[in-house]
Amino acid sequence: MEIIEIDIRGQVCPSSLLLALRKLNQYYAKIASGDITLVILTDNRDATSTIPDAAHNMGVASAVEKVDGYYRIILRQQD
Amino acid sequence: MSQPRQNHSAINLDEKCELELLREENARLQASNSELYGYIRHKVDDLLSIIGTKTLKPEDFDDLGLVEFDPLGIISNAFEHVLKNLRATNQKLHFAHDEIQTVFDTVGAAILVLNPQGCVVSYNQKTQDLLIGRDVDVTGKSCQEYICRNQTPDERCMFKKVSSKGREQHFNNWDFNGNSYNVVGRPMFDETGQLSHVVMSYSDVSARRNAETAMFLALTETQEVNAKLHGILNSVADSVLVTDATGQIVLMNRRAEELLGLCLADKRAQPQIDLLPHQELVDFLRMAPAQSQDLLVKDFSFSGASGQEHIHQARATVINTTKTGFKGCITILHEVTQEREIDRMKSDFISTAAHELRTPLTTILGYADLLLMEEEWSPVEQRNYLELIQSKAERLGDIVGDLLDISRIESGEGLDLEAKPCDLVLFCKEVLQGFHLQAAAHEFVIDIVSPTMILADRFAFLQILENVISNAVKYSPQGGIIKLSAVEKDGLCQLSVADQGLGMTSDQMERAFDKFYRADATNTAISGTGLGLTIVNLLVEAQHGLVHIASVPGQGTTVTLTFPSVCD
Structure with a gap:
């Protein structure tokens, strides 16, 4: 399984969501099949709810981890 | 000149018009583009608000940037995936609904x-x-x-x-x-x-409830039966020990736990036979399956708390089934200390009685043979021989009499006793008369000052006194003093017979009244059947009296007889 990391730190809403969605759209099939896990790095707090919500609606599982000064939003295949 | 000037003016006018038109066209186009970009921004904002995020600010993206970034495309693609997911979810929901409906129906x-x-x-x-x-x-x-x-x-x-x-x-x-x-x-x-x-x-839950009630009743019944069985097992005087085929102790009653010093309830698991603190018993139980008979019997010796020896007879019943063979063993340990002691005393008695009977019999037969010989015996010699025969026959009679007395008292026939006032001093003198002849080497002292009347059966009292004094004579050295004294107090008379003989240990004193018990059965020099004091005790108790023995080994014994005295 491949892990693709996208760094959108510095971006605020709604562009952080739109950037994340663009990557989600791009890798959707491979995320759904479990071949790819997408990791979004963001320092925008709002994005920690908007990105997982949008991913959930698209049938993608998400998890948020807090790292020093930013967040890692992990988007992967649903169980 | 004016014509060209006119022409030139006309050209300028045309250009102006065209420029104006272009300007107007440009303004229209700009207005149209602005409307279009506004529409795109508006739609993007609508979609972003549906997603639940902030609207797009013009400073984030200018119009060209907006087109280049293509948020509508991004969102529409995302919505396409959302829709796919919704379809899949919907399918799952339908399936779940069908499942629920099936469950609901069945x-x-x-x-x-x-x-x-x-x-x-x-x-x-x-x-x-x-x-x-x-x-x-x-x-x-x-x-x-x-x-x-x-x-x-x-x-x-x-x-x-x-x-x-x-x-x-x-x-x-x-x-x-x-x-x-x-x-x-x-x-x-x-x-x-x-x-x-x-x-x-x-x-x-009717069926379950009925089953629960039935089970509860069965459980209660089982518990009651179990409690009853435990009660019976624990009230049994014998020790009961049950072992299984693997050598585990399955059950022990309280008596067995006390005897073997092992509490089954203290052990988490059922202990093995090897834990029993009696190696001979362990070996016996281990060997049980290999024996051919169903019932195995063996005596085992156990040490009591105070060090005394207890003998228990183990009766192990081997449980065998036709299918699985050896299943276990039920072992009952029955205390036989007293029985074994009685057996031993009976054997001692037989050898003692044989000795006691043979000695006078030999004398009788010897003198009878002498008299039957053809030799002439003088009348004096004949009388001496006959007196000896008579004396020994009386001794035989006494021994047989003792045996008959014991037999009669113990068989429950009872004693035909008649309590009458008797003069104690006269009694003592009467009894001692016989002993003066038999035991001339002993010194008899009567230390009874005041005339004392006791309430007793005459013949029984004589028998009691003869037995007590006879013992004092037998167990005293030649020349020893045998002293008879009496004390009267609170309506009771205590007559003591004290000797300076061998004396007894406390164990010997405790057992002195036991049937056939002799303090030193191995000493055949001292004759006796071990019945004297047993008869004394039975006769005294039958007359509501008491017998007490005080003794110190090597110093002598005092037997005290307590009888009701007759008040003036």
Whole structure:
């Protein structure tokens, strides 16, 4: 399984969501099949709810981890 | 000149018009583009608000950037995936709905769905079977009226409880139409949090309840039987030990635990036979399966708390089944210390009695042979021989008499005693007369000052006194003093016979009244059957008196007889 990391730190809403969605759209099939896990790095707090919500609606599982000064939003295949 | 000037003016006018037109066209186009970009921004904002995020600010993206970044494309692609996911979810929901419907139709419990007013929305087949009957439709009807049939008071109505408390409620053993149900009521809420439905489930637990009652009764009965068995086992005077085929101790009664110093209840697991603190018993139990007989018997010696030896007879019954062979052993340990002691005393008695009987018999036979010889015996010699024969025959008579007395007293025939006032001093003198001749080497002293009358049977008292003095003579050295003294107090007379003989240990004193017991059975120089003091004790007790022995080894023995005295 491949892990693709996208760094959108510095971006605020709604562009952080739109950037994340663009990557989600791009890798959707491979995320759904479990071949790819997408990791979004963001320092925008709002994005920690908007990105997982949008991913959930698209049938993608998400998890948020807090790292020093930013967040890692992990988007992967649903169980 | 004016013409060209006119022409030039006309060209300028045309250019101006064209420019104006272009300007107008440009303004129109700009207005149209602005409207278009505004529309795109507006739509993007709408879609972003649906997603639940902030709107797009013009400073984030200018119009060209907006087109280049293509948020509409991004969102529409995302929505395409959302839609796919919704379809898949919807399919799953349909499948889940079918599953639920199947469960609803086939579940063993009656399930009713009620609206917030308590009217039936739907119900399953089992509801008809258990609660309402096959031909009745209760859809839209009040559950209170059609299910409980107004038999359940409000405070016990499950629907009302669920509605008012807003959470799941349980009611076990709800009796209805002769059956027993466990009822569960669960509320369902709509997206605004308002109660939308109440789902009621009724599980028929009649059979389970009946089985539980039967099981409880059986359990109680088993416990009672078990308690009874334990009671019996623990009240048995013998030790009971049950072992299984693997050598584990399965059961021990209290007596066995005390004897073997092992408490089964203290052990988490059933202990092995090897834990028993008696190696011979362990070997016996280990060997039991290999023996051919079903009942094995063996005596074992155990040391008591105070060090005395106890003999127990182990009777091990081997349990064998035709299918599995050896199953275990039931071992009963019965204390036989007294029986073994009696056996030993009987053997001692037989050898003693044989010796006691043979000695005078030999004398009798010897002198009778002498008299029968053809030699002439002088009358004096003949008389001497006959007197000796008579004396020895009397001794034989005494021994036989003792045996008959014991036999008679113990057989329950009782004694024909008649208590009469007797003069103690006269009695003592009468008895001592016989001993003066027999035991001339001993010195007899009567230390009774005041005339004392006791209440006793004359012949029995003589027999008692003869036995006590006879013992004093037998166990005293030649020349020893035998002193008879009396004390009268509180209506009782205590007559003591004290010797300066061998004396007894405390163990010997304790057993002095036992039948056939002789302090030193190996000493054949001192004759006796071990019955004297037994007879004394029985005769004294029969006359409501008491016998007490005080003795110090090597210093002598004092036997005190207590009788009712006759007051003046």
